[in-house]
């Protein structure tokens with residue numbers, strides 16, 4: 001027993017010595033990079049990180065992954081966009097897209113959804129909500145389910161159809177300061193000679209009929225699932 005105890009004591013001493021030695025090879029205080037520094041590291045800027053260690057010339061490849069629903073990105077927008085929006089919007093977004101937080105909507109064009117004769121919404125602004133980074137269920141036969149960054153891409157495509165509908169309808173009522181009215185009763189769908197341009201009052205100009213404002217937007221969603229997968233920061237995985 002005495003011999004066994006000696007062996008154990010020796011082992012413990014050796015272990016502590018190794019431990020002290022090992023600790024001595026690392027900085028006493030590990031100062032983490034600031035959140036902003038981490039957030040500005042983009043996949044294209046991934047570089048080998050060289051570490052001082054007992055083994056000389058050791059280098060490892062590291063990748064920074066954004067916290068999907070965090071807000072450590074450098075955006076100065078209000079509300080501060082989630083990281084998924086900040087990053088996805090660089091890949092397949094729109095310069096006029098704005099993150100707007102929680103909603104049952106995936107996205108909207110405020111100049112259409114919230115049109116009024118006194119509104120100040122940009123005609124090209126696209127508001128994007130949290131469901132846009134989730135799952136997009138197809139509304140058309142043969143449509144594909146898209147998820148994550150691919151769902152986001154479809155939302156941007158969809159909303160840009162509404163932006164274009166506004167642009168085209170406004171050409172019919174150039175005498176109206178805020179353009180063709182949407183989601184409003186009574187509407188302003190008359191030309192300069194008081195001719196009714198929307199006789200069934202469905203917001204679709206008669207000259208477009210048969211036409212569905214939403215159908216056209218859904219039909220345009222043509223993103224293939226995983227089309228943007230390699231552009232996702234979590235490649236070869238998918239961040240969602």
Ligand SMILES: [Zn+2]
Nearest residue numbers: 158162214217
């Ligand atoms: Zn729509």
